[in-house]
Amino acid sequence: MRRISLFFTESEFLRSEQTNTNPLYVLVLIIFAVSMQSIGRAQTATSFNDKFELSENTFLAAGGYLEEKTSINLEKRLLTIDLESILEPYRNRPGAQQWIGEHVGKFLHAAVLEYQHSGNQALKDRIDYAAKELIKTQLTDGYLGTYEEKDRWTSWDVWSHKYNMIGLLAYYDLTKDPHALSACVRMATLLRSTFGEGKKDIIISGTHEGMAPTSVLEPMVKLYTITGKKENLDFCEYLVKSWEQDNGPKILSSLLEHGNVYKTANNKAYEMMSCLVGLLDLYKVTGTSDYLKAVQNAWNDIVTHRLYINGTTSHTEHFQDDLVLNPTGNYAYGTKFCGPGEGCVSVTWLQMNMRLLEITGEQKYMQQIENTVYNAILPSQNPQNGEVCYFLPLTGRKRFGEVTHGILPDISCCSSSIPRGVSLISNLIVGRLNDAPIITLLTASETETYFTQKGEQIPVTLMIETDFPKNGNAKVTIKSTSESIKNASILFNVPDWANDFTVKIDDEIFEGEPGSILDIKRDWKNEDIMEIVTEMPVVKMNDNNKGSKEVALKRGPQLLAADKNVSDANGLPKWGWNGDQLYAVSVLRDNVVSEMLLVPFAEAGQSMADYDVLFPDFKLLHTKESTSLKKYIHQLSEFEEEFRFMEMPDIEFFLFGMGNRTKLLYKDGVLKNALSGEIIRQWPVKQVLIIPNEYRVEIETLTDVFVTIYEDENGVFIKEGNKNKRVDGTNSSIKLPTFTGHKYSEILKVLNHEILVNIVDSKPVPNFIVYDKPWRRDAAMMAMCLKETGNLDLIKDWVLNLNEVYDRNNAGITEPDNLGQTLYLLSLFSDKDHPLVQKILEEVKEFEVEDENGLYIKGLSDFHETPVYQTKWMKYGLQSLGINDPYAIPKIQDDYSSLFWWDYKEDYLEGTTDAYDEWKNDKYPYIGWAADNFHGKKRNPISNRLYPLTWEQEASQAKYENLKLIDDVYVTEKISAPHTWHAAEVFLYLINHR
Numbered sequence: 001m002r003r004i005s006l007f008f009t010e011s012e013f014l015r016s017e018q019t020n021t022n023p024l025y026v027l028v029l030i031i032f033a034v035s036m037q038s039i040g041r042a043q044t045a046t047s048f049n050d051k052f053e054l055s056e057n058t059f060l061a062a063g064g065y066l067e068e069k070t071s072i073n074l075e076k077r078l079l080t081i082d083l084e085s086i087l088e089p090y091r092n093r094p095g096a097q098q099w100i101g102e103h104v105g106k107f108l109h110a111a112v113l114e115y116q117h118s119g120n121q122a123l124k125d126r127i128d129y130a131a132k133e134l135i136k137t138q139l140t141d142g143y144l145g146t147y148e149e150k151d152r153w154t155s156w157d158v159w160s161h162k163y164n165m166i167g168l169l170a171y172y173d174l175t176k177d178p179h180a181l182s183a184c185v186r187m188a189t190l191l192r193s194t195f196g197e198g199k200k201d202i203i204i205s206g207t208h209e210g211m212a213p214t215s216v217l218e219p220m221v222k223l224y225t226i227t228g229k230k231e232n233l234d235f236c237e238y239l240v241k242s243w244e245q246d247n248g249p250k251i252l253s254s255l256l257e258h259g260n261v262y263k264t265a266n267n268k269a270y271e272m273m274s275c276l277v278g279l280l281d282l283y284k285v286t287g288t289s290d291y292l293k294a295v296q297n298a299w300n301d302i303v304t305h306r307l308y309i310n311g312t313t314s315h316t317e318h319f320q321d322d323l324v325l326n327p328t329g330n331y332a333y334g335t336k337f338c339g340p341g342e343g344c345v346s347v348t349w350l351q352m353n354m355r356l357l358e359i360t361g362e363q364k365y366m367q368q369i370e371n372t373v374y375n376a377i378l379p380s381q382n383p384q385n386g387e388v389c390y391f392l393p394l395t396g397r398k399r400f401g402e403v404t405h406g407i408l409p410d411i412s413c414c415s416s417s418i419p420r421g422v423s424l425i426s427n428l429i430v431g432r433l434n435d436a437p438i439i440t441l442l443t444a445s446e447t448e449t450y451f452t453q454k455g456e457q458i459p460v461t462l463m464i465e466t467d468f469p470k471n472g473n474a475k476v477t478i479k480s481t482s483e484s485i486k487n488a489s490i491l492f493n494v495p496d497w498a499n500d501f502t503v504k505i506d507d508e509i510f511e512g513e514p515g516s517i518l519d520i521k522r523d524w525k526n527e528d529i530m531e532i533v534t535e536m537p538v539v540k541m542n543d544n545n546k547g548s549k550e551v552a553l554k555r556g557p558q559l560l561a562a563d564k565n566v567s568d569a570n571g572l573p574k575w576g577w578n579g580d581q582l583y584a585v586s587v588l589r590d591n592v593v594s595e596m597l598l599v600p601f602a603e604a605g606q607s608m609a610d611y612d613v614l615f616p617d618f619k620l621l622h623t624k625e626s627t628s629l630k631k632y633i634h635q636l637s638e639f640e641e642e643f644r645f646m647e648m649p650d651i652e653f654f655l656f657g658m659g660n661r662t663k664l665l666y667k668d669g670v671l672k673n674a675l676s677g678e679i680i681r682q683w684p685v686k687q688v689l690i691i692p693n694e695y696r697v698e699i700e701t702l703t704d705v706f707v708t709i710y711e712d713e714n715g716v717f718i719k720e721g722n723k724n725k726r727v728d729g730t731n732s733s734i735k736l737p738t739f740t741g742h743k744y745s746e747i748l749k750v751l752n753h754e755i756l757v758n759i760v761d762s763k764p765v766p767n768f769i770v771y772d773k774p775w776r777r778d779a780a781m782m783a784m785c786l787k788e789t790g791n792l793d794l795i796k797d798w799v800l801n802l803n804e805v806y807d808r809n810n811a812g813i814t815e816p817d818n819l820g821q822t823l824y825l826l827s828l829f830s831d832k833d834h835p836l837v838q839k840i841l842e843e844v845k846e847f848e849v850e851d852e853n854g855l856y857i858k859g860l861s862d863f864h865e866t867p868v869y870q871t872k873w874m875k876y877g878l879q880s881l882g883i884n885d886p887y888a889i890p891k892i893q894d895d896y897s898s899l900f901w902w903d904y905k906e907d908y909l910e911g912t913t914d915a916y917d918e919w920k921n922d923k924y925p926y927i928g929w930a931a932d933n934f935h936g937k938k939r940n941p942i943s944n945r946l947y948p949l950t951w952e953q954e955a956s957q958a959k960y961e962n963l964k965l966i967d968d969v970y971v972t973e974k975i976s977a978p979h980t981w982h983a984a985e986v987f988l989y990l991i992n993h994r
Contacts, residue, residue, distance in 0.1 A: 050284075050358040050359065051358070051359065051360060051361030051433065051434055052357045052358045052359075052360075052361045052431055052432065052433050052438075053358070053431055053432040053433075054354070054358065054427040054428065054431050055427060055429070055430050055431050055432070055447055055449065056116050056117075056427060057447055057448040057449065058117060058426050058427070058429045058430055058445050058446070058447040059117055059118075059426075059445060059446050059447075060117065060426055060429070060443065060444065060445050061443075061444035061445055061446065061464075061465075063444065064443045064444030064445065064466070065443060065444075065467075065468065065469060065470070066425055066426075066429075066441070066443040066445075067443070067444065067445075068383075069378050069381065069383070069422060069425070069602070070114065070117075070118075070422055070423070070425055070426060072381060072383055072386050072578075073110075073114065073381065073386060073419050073422040073423060074114055074118055074120060074123065075386070076385055076386030077381075077386040077388075077419050078107070078110060078111050078114055078123055078126070078419060078423075079120075079122060079123060079126065080386070081107060081411075083104075083107070083126060083129065083130050083133075085407050085411065086100075086103040086104045086107060086130075086407065086411065087104060087130070087133050087134065087137075089101055089146040090104070090134060090137035090144070090146055091137055093145075093146055093147065093148055094146060094147055094148045094151065095146030095147075096407075097407070098155045098156045099155075099156035099159060099160065099413065100146055100160075100407065101145055101146035101156070101157075101159075101160025101161075101163070101164070102156070102159060102160050102162075102163040102413065102416065103163075103407070103411055103416045104130055104134050104163075104164070104167065105134075105160070105162075105163030105164040105165070105166055105167030105168070106163055106166075106167065106416035106417060106419075106420060107130060107167065107416065107419075108127060108130055108131060108134075108166075108167030108168065108170055108171055109163075109166050109167045109170045109420050109423075110416075110419040110420040110422075110423045111123055111126065111127045111130070111423075112127060112167075112170040112171055112173070112174045113170070113420065113423035113424060113426070113427070114419075114422075114423040114426075115127060115174065116174065116426075117426035117427075127171065127174075128175075131167075131168060131171045131177070131179075131180055132179070134164065134167075134168070134183075135168070135179050135180065135183045138183050138186065138187075141186075141190055142186030142187050142188075142189055142190035143187075143190055144160075144161060144164050144183065144186075144187055145157045145160050145161055146160060153194065153195075153200060153205040154205065154206075155206065155207060156206065156207065156212060157205070157206070157213075158191070158202065158205055158206050158212070158213035158216050159206060159207075159212045159213060159215070159216075161187050161191065161216060162215055162216040162218065162219055164183075164187065165184050165187055165188070165216070165219035165220075165222075165223065166218065166219045166222075168180040168181075168183050168184050169181075169184055169219055169222050169223065169226070172184070172226075181226065184219070184223055185223070185227065188220060188223055188232055188235070191216065191220075191235065192231055192232075192235050195235075195238070196235070196238050197238070201242075201245075201247075202214060202239065202242055203242050203245055203247050203248050203249075204247065207271075208249070208265065208266055208268040208271045208272075209247075209248065209249040209265045209266050210242065210243070210247070210248055210249055211249050211251070211265055211266075211268060211271035211272055211274070211275055212271045212274075214239045214240075214242060214243060214249075214275055215271055215274035215275045215277075215278060216239065216278075217236055217239045217240070217275060217278030217279065217281075217282065218274065218277050218278035218281055220232055220235055220236050220239070220278075221233075221236050221278060221281040221282050221284075221285060222281065224236065224285065225285065233285065233286075236278075236282050236285075237282075237286075239278075240252060240279065240282065240291075243275075249264065249265030249266075249272075249275075250264065250265065251264060251265060251272065251275055251276075251279075251294070252279075252290065252291075252294050255294035255295070255297045255298050256290060256293060256294050256297065259294075259297030259298060259300065259301045260301055260305075261298050261301050261302060261306065261319045262301075262305075262306065262319045262320065262321055262322070264298075266318070267318045267319040267320075268317060268318055268319075269313060269314035269317060269318060269319050269342065269345045269348075270314075270317065270342060270344040270345050270348055270413075272298075272319075273298075273345065273348040273349060273351075273352050274348055276294075276295045276298055276352055277348060277351050277352055277355055279291045279294065279295055280292070280295055280352070280355040280356065280359065281355065283295075283359070284358075284359065292359065295352070295355075295356065296356070299352065299353075299356060302319075302349075303368070305322040305323055306319050306320065306322075306323075306325070307325075307544065308325050308327070308340055308341060308376075308394065308544060309375075309394075309541060309543060309544055309552055309559065309613075310341065310371070310375035310376050310379070310392070310394065310559055310601065310613070311346070311349070311368060311371035311372035311373075311374075311375050311376045312340065312341035312342075312345060312346040312349060312372065312375075312376035312392060313341070313345060313349060314340065314341065314342055314345045315338070315339065315340045316332055316338040316339070317338070317342050317345070322546070323544060323545065323546035324545070324546060325340070325543075325544050325545040325546070325548075326339075326340060326545065327340060327393060327394035327395055327543070327545060327548075327550075327613070327614055328340075328393050328394070328395055328396055329391055329393045329396055336403070337390075337391065337399055337402065337403075338391060339391035339392070339393045339396075340391060340392060340393055340394065341376055341380075341391060341392035341393075342390065342391055342414060343380045343388060343389070343390055343391075343392070343413075343414030343415070343417050343418045343421075344413050344414050344417040346372060346376040346377055346380065346392070346417075346418075346421060347377065347417045347418060347420055347421035347424075348417075349368075349372060349376075350369060350372045350373065350376075350377060350421055350424065351424070353365045353368045353369050353372070354369065354424070354427075354428070357369065361433050361434060363493060363494075363515060363516060363517050364515075366440050366493045366495075367495065367496050367515060369428060369440075369441075370440075370441060370493075370495060370557050371557065373421075373425055373428070373441070373557075374469075374557040374558050374559070374600075374601075374602065375557075375558065375559045375601055375602070376392060377418065377421040377422060377425075378422070378602035379392060379398075379601045379602045379604070379605075380392055380398075380414070380418045380421075381418055381419075381422060381602075382398070382400045382401075382606050383578035383579060383602070383603055383606050384576070384578050384606050384607070385400075387400035387401040387410055387415070388400065388401070388410065388412070388414055388415035388418045388419075389401075389402075389414075390402070390403040390412055390413075390414040390415070391414075394552075394612075394613040394614050395611070395612045395613060395614055396610060396611070397605055397608055397609065397610050397611065398604075398605035398606075398608070398611075400608070401415070403415075425441075426445075428440055428441050429441050429443055429445050429447060429464075430445070430447035430449060430462055430464075432449065433491050433517070435452050436451075436488070436489040436490065436491050436519075437449045437450075437451070437460070437462060437489075437490050437491065438490075438491035438492065438493060438517070439462070439464070439476065439490075439491070439492050439493065440493045441493070442464065442466055442468040442469075442474050442532070443464065443466065443468060444464055444465060444466055444467075444468075445463075445464050446461060446462070446463050446464070447461065447462045447464075448460075448461055449461075449462060451485050451488045451524070452488075453485065453486065453488065458480065458482050458485055459480070459481070460478055460479060460480040460482075460485070460524075461478070461479035461480070462476055462477075462478060462479075462490075463476065463477040463479060464476050465477070466532075468556075469536070469555075469556045469557060469558055469581075469600075470580075470581060471536070472498075472532075472533060472534035472535055472536045472556060473531075473532065473533055473534075474531075474532040475529060475530070475531055475532070476529070476530040476531075476532065477527065477528070477529050477530075478524055478525075478526065478527065478528045478529075478530075479526060479527070480524070480525070480526045481526070482525075482526070483525065483526070484523060484524070484525055485523065485524040485525070486523050487521060487522070487523060488521065488522075488523075488524055489519050489520065489521045490520050490524075490530070491517050491518065491519050491520075492512060492517070492518040492520070492532070493517060494512035494513060494514055494515065494516050494517070494518050495514065495515070495556075495557060496514050496515040496704055497514065497536075497539070497554065497556060497557065497704060498512065498514050498534045498556075499514055499534075499535070499704065499705055499706050499721045499722075500533075500534055500535050500721045500722035501513075501514070501518070501532070501533075501534040502532070502533050502534070502722060503518065503520060503530050503531065503532050504530070504531040504533070505520070505522070505528065505529070505530050505531075511721075511722065514703075514704065514705070534556075536555050536556035537555070537706070538553050538554070538555045538560065538583060538585050538598075538620065539553070539554055539555070539620070539700060539704070539706070540552070540553060540554075540618075540620045540686075540687055540700065541553075541554055542686075543614055548614075549616070549617055550614040550615060550616060550617065551614070551615055551616075551617050551618070552613050552614055552615070553585065553596075553598060553615075553620065555583060558581075558600040558601065558602070559600070559601040559613055560583060560585075560598035560599065560600060560601065560613075561598060561599060561600070561601045561604035561605070561611045561612060561613045562596055562597065562598055562604075562611060562612045562615075563599055563603075563604040563605060563607075563609055563610075563611045564609040564610045564611065565577075565607050565609040566582070566597050566599055566604075566609075567597055570597070571597065572599070573607070576607055577603075577606070577607070578603065578606060579599065579600070579602075579603035579606075581599060581600050581603065582597060582598070582599055583597070583598045583599070584596070584597055584598075585598060585620065585621070586620075586621040586627075586629075586630055587618040587619065587620055587621060588618060588619040588620075588621055588629065588633070588689075589616070589617075589618040589619070591633060591946075592633075593621065593629065593630040593633055593634075596615075601613055619687070619689050620687070620689070621689065628691060628693055628694050628746070629689075629691050629693070629694075631693075631746050632691075632692070632693040632746035632747070632750075632946070633946070635743070635744050635745070635746050635747050636747065636946070638743075638744075639744060639747060639942070642938055643938050643939075643940065643941065643942070644939075644940070644941045645941055645942065645943065645944035646922050646925070646941035646942070646943060646944060646951075647944050648943040648944060648945050648948075648951060648975070648977065649945075649967065649969045649970065649973065649975065650945070651667075651966065651967045651969060651970070652667065652668075652688070652690060653665060653666060653667040653947075653966055653967075654666045654667075654690050654692065654697055654947060655674060655757045655948075655978075656671075656695070656709065656711050656716045656727075656730075656757070657674070657711075657716060657730060657757055658695075658711060658734050658736075658753060658756035658757050658759070659732055659733075659734040659756055659759055659791065659794045660732050660759060660760075660761060660762055660794060661715070661716065661729060661730040661731075661732055661734075662716075662727065662728070662729030662730055663675050663757070663760065663768060664680065664716060664727065664730075665965060665966065666690075666697050666709055667966065667967075668685070669682055669683045669684065669685035669688070669699065670682040670683075671709060671718075672965070674768070674769065674965065675768070675769075677965055680727065681718060683699055683701045683705075683707055684701050684702040684703065685699055685700070685701060685702070686700045686701060686702050686704070687699075687700045688700070690946065690947060692749075692750045692753070692946055692947035693746040693747075693749045693750050694710070695710060695711040695712070695736075695749075695753060696708060696709065696710035696711070697709045697710070705720065705721060706720075706721070707719065707720045708720075711730075712736065713733060713734055713735060713736050714726075714731075714733065715727065715730040715731050715732070716730040734756060734791060734794065735789055735790040735791050736749070736752070736789075737749075737752070737789050737790070739752075742990065742991070743990075744990050747942075747949070747990065748987060748990055748991070750947065750948075750949055751785075751949060751950070751983045751986055751987040751990075752785070752789055752987065754948055754949060754950055754978035754979075754980065754983040755782050755785050755786070755980050755983050755984060755987065756791065756794070757978070758782075758978070758980045759782075759794050759795060761798075762794065762795055762796065762797040762798040763795070763798045764778070764779040764782040764783070764786075764795050764798070764980065765778075765980070766778045766952065766976070766979055766980050766981060767952070767958070767976040767977070767978065767979050767980070769962045769963055769965065769966070769976065770958040770959045770960055770962050770963060770976045771809075771957075771958060771959070771976075772959075773807065773809060774798065774807065775807055775809050775981075776806075776807045776817075776818040776821040776822055776825070777817060777818070777821055777873075777981070778980050778981040778984075779795070779821070779825060780821040780824055780825055780873075781926075781980070781981050781984035781985065781988075782795075782980050782981075782984050783795065783824070783825055783828060784902075784984065784988060785983075785984050785987050785988065787828070788987075788988075788991060792828055792829075795825075796828075796829050799825045799826060799828065799829050799830075800826075800829055800830060800834075802822065802825070802826070802836055803835075803836060805818065805819065805822065805836070805839055805840055805843045806818045806819075809957055810861075810862060810863065810956070810957060811956075811957070813860055813863070814859070815859065815860060815861045815862075815870075816844070816847040816857050816858070816859040816861070816870045816874070817861045817866065817869055817870045817873045819840050819843060819844050819847075819857075819870075819873070819874055819877065820870070820872070820873025820874035820875065820876055820877035820878075821873055821877065822836065822840060822877065823837065823840055823874070823876075823877025823878060823880060823881055823883075824873070824876055824877045824880050826881065827877070827880035827881045828880075831881060831882075832881045832882065832883050837881065837883075840877075841883075844857060844874060847859045847870070849867070851890075853888060853890035853891055853892060854887070854888030854890070855886055855887050855888060856871040856887050856888055856889065856890045857870050857871050857874055857887065858870065858871075861896065862896075864895075865894075866894050866895070866896035866897075867890055867892060867894055868889060868890060868892065868894035868896065868897040868900075868907075868909075869894055869896035869897060869899055869900050871887055871888075871889050871890065872889060872897075872900040872903070872904050872907075873900060874887055875887050875889070875904065876900075876903055876904075889904055889907035891907075891909045892909065893909065893912055893913070894909075894912065895912070895913055895914055895915040895918050896915055897909070897912050897914070898912070898914045898915075898916070898930060898931040898934035898935065899915070899927065899930040899931070899934075900930075901930055901931075901933040901934035902933075902988075905934065914927075914931045914934075915927045915931070916928040916930075916931040916932075916939070916940075917931075922940075922941055922953075923952070923953040923954050924952060924953070924955075925940055925941060925942075925950070925951065925952070925979075925982045925985075926952070926979070926981040926982040926984075926985045928940035929982065929985035929986055929989060930985050932989060933985060933988065933989050933992070936993075942986060943977070948977040948978035949978065949983070949986070950977060950978045950979045950980075950982035950983040950986065951975050951976060951977035951978065951979050951982060952975070952976050952977075952979040952981070952982060953973070953974055953975045953976075954974045955974075955976070958974070958976050960974045960975075960976065963975075963976065
């Protein structure tokens with residue numbers, strides 16, 4: 001046996017024209033394979049142990065989402081591709097196109113990966129045929145390319161050898177067929193004898209500054225790990241060294257120096273990352289730290305500057321300048337359509353992340369893998385027929401099968417690469433991290449794995465039952481023959497979007513932090529069940545493209561898209577559509593609510609219709625909020641047609657603390673005590689939605705955490721992820737009617753809020769920020785509303801403890817309308833025996849006037865005489881307490897006469913000039929609304945803002961400087977908003993005119 005060269009460079013008996021059935025040939029190959037494996041065991045000195053191990057023992061369950069996608073790859077691509085068309089360039093050299101030789105190797109790689117998980121026999125037959133037929137075409141010197149001898153080692157010749165080695169080594173892994181390994185050894189021997197120091201320069205033997213030919217590094221490292229032959233490792237080091245030649249791409253030195261892939265070589269993305277995948281494999285063998293550092297620098301640069309939101313990179317096949325991420329395509333190179341996200345780049349980016357995950361075990365690579373799988377790999381495959389689109393624009397249409405590179409039907413580099421990416425998915429479902437099982441991607445599946453106990457492997461099966469990503473629930477069942485597995489870990493990848501990821505086991509709940517690994521360590525037994533729950537709301541995300549103001553929508557791991565055929569059909573088309581996911585979302589733009597029908601990006605464009613992943617910016621309304629807010633905005637629109645709006649400052653804020661609760665202000669990501677300014681909580685805000693009629697603020701933070709601040713009948717709460725906590729000082733009850741049946745029910749809710757939020761320690765004030773004390777006339781109007789909503793008890797303590805006849809808020813003036821207002825307020829909780837009643841009856845005599853109009857009262861209110869208004873209030877207060885009323889309403893001019901509109905309307909002097917008519921401004925809108933209440937007119941406004949709806953401006957006694965807490969514009973324009981008298985007048989108008 002010593003006479004037989006293991007590398008077949010001296011022996012001629014393995015000439016390709018010899019029959020493969022020769023018994024001696026087969027025997028030699030068997031001995032060769034055994035020898036190679038034993039040499040590999042003896043000589044390979046791998047210096048690195050993977051922290052993360054991919055699983056080859058995962059079987060996707062029928063009907064699961066990822067199984068459906070991989071089945072399309074199997075049935076409509078791998079089982080249907082014309083093998084003769086990709087073998088023909090080897091049988092009859094030269095090939096019709098320069099890189100035509102890559103396709104058979106890519107097919108073998110994809111098909112082997114798929115067969116490992118599906119076990120499909122028809123696919124295995126095709127794999128066997130393709131491998132055997134390819135090996136037959138190898139020449140005696142080991143050449144396995146598609147070029148004539150005179151053109152060898154030009155253009156894409158080494159590249160094709162790379163993919164043949166990748167495909168045949170995958171086949172060898174599957175079958176241990178010695179012919180496959182022999183073919184790879186012979187190719188390697190030929191490459192080593194052709195290229196190297198003092199030989200042919202590999203840099204000039206291929207394209208893109210030598211990156212294409214030197215990417216053969218990847219299979220050469222793998223061959224070294226199988227054979228253990230140092231010559232192969234030396235050749236790998238030669239390839240890396242060649243990068244640094246004067247004519248080389250300087251991959252290693254550039255990435256170590258500045259880490260910028262755009263400024264490295266000619267920034268060709270596919271070829272560069274192919275080299276980096278091989279460099280990571282070489283790092284595993286040698287432990288050379290610079291190899292890992294260079295790739296990590298490249299990864300950081302791509303993620304930070306060159307990654308599209310759908311988890312791919314490059315435009316027109318090249319890395320672009322920082323954050324130049326054009327989402328559309330165009331025609332270049334003559335008639336070739338070019339765009340973002342070349343399919344080959346997406347697959348190689350996936351492989352690069354897989355290698356980095358294996359080496360480091362870091363969750364950030366899982367995050368990239370998930371995004372790339374769902375939003376770059378799967379969207380490149382047509383779910384109807386398995387065709388592949390070469391580029392993947394975020395807006396436009398998918399050009400499935402339109403690039404063929406001269407082989408029909410639709411054979412191109414990307415149509416051969418994407419099936420490899422899809423076939424890799426099964427390896428990514430369940431893996432092992434630091435020797436513990438980890439669930440990395442949720443899908444219906446079954447994985448054979450093990451626990452390690454005292455050095456012994458205890459086999460277990462993890463069964464995942466789920467409809468993910470249609471919903472975020474999953475059940476994981478452990479199957480084991482062991483009665484008990486002590487103190488062992490099962491790990492869970494918690495994606496960055498999963499803000500409320502929980503795992504329930506029996507009655508115990510484990511919470512996962514977004515973007516982390518959840519480690520559940522406990523004793524396990526057969527049939528233990530883990531219930532995973534995570535919500536998947538539709539969320540908004542910004543485009544990465546520099547200067548872009550567009551946004552995208554994502555639900556769980558899936559980007560969503562608006563497909564024109566779906567929009568035109570107002571739902572999923574009833575024919576010719578593959579997929580059953582459809583999401584209706586409401587958005588708010590320019591105070592207009594509209595609905596969008598969206599499908600996963602992986603399914604958009606399947607019928608060649610135009611689609612959009614990016615949209616002009618809007619506020620996203622979630623299911624409950626969108627319905628409620630849409631209803632509110634619709635009512636405001638109707639309100640404007642019936643009444644009118646007044647333009648108010650464009651400042652977004654919201655007040656919490658209705659009733660006798662701590663007053664809180666939300667603005668710009670900060671929740672403060674609205675009186676002291678003390679910060680209670682703050683968040684870095686990506687987007688915020690204020691829903692006034694639901695008394696809630698929805699926040700999406702820059703770290704993709706979802707926060708809800710809301711108020712209900714029991715208090716003010718902050719819900720963050722799956723934690724819900726009541727804010728201190730808000731533990732008191734209120735009543736919040738829904739006003740069902742009212743035309744303006746949602747507006748009434750907001751007006752009710754603006755009244756309730758201005759009750760401070762039982763005191764009803766016009767605006768709690770600028771007024772320290774209640775005003776009797778405002779308080780009386782508020783009381784009418786509180787009576788309507790069942791909330792009178794909120795001011796009971798203040799009313800019963802009144803001991804002053806007047807509020808003296810207008811520069812200390814004693815205003816006689818306070819007398820009747822106070823009597824009315826007392827009547828709500830007491831009777832005529834209240835000690836303040838007698839004081840009022842004594843005090844009123846100071847204002848009595850008797851003339852031809854009878855006995856009435858007259859004095860100053862708001863610094864002018866308002867006898868009709870004052871007398872009406874006195875009569876109403878006496879009446880409310882059942883006290884004898886001696887007064888008559890005078891028939892005299894009083895511009896405040898119409899402010900009292902709920903009684904004594906017949907006692908009105910025709911021709912009276914109302915305060916509204918006299919002043920004709922909107923600074924004191926309660927005056928106009930009172931007049932409208934009196935006359936039944938519709939002349940007066942509420943705010944054009946969604947919140948607040950009410951205000952007062954330039955009042956003489958208001959402390960407007962306090963409004964700096966909200967915004968300086970309220971100080972400079974002297975506007976207090978909301979305002980309770982205004983809110984009460986509008987509230988009572990709508991209640992009484994339903």
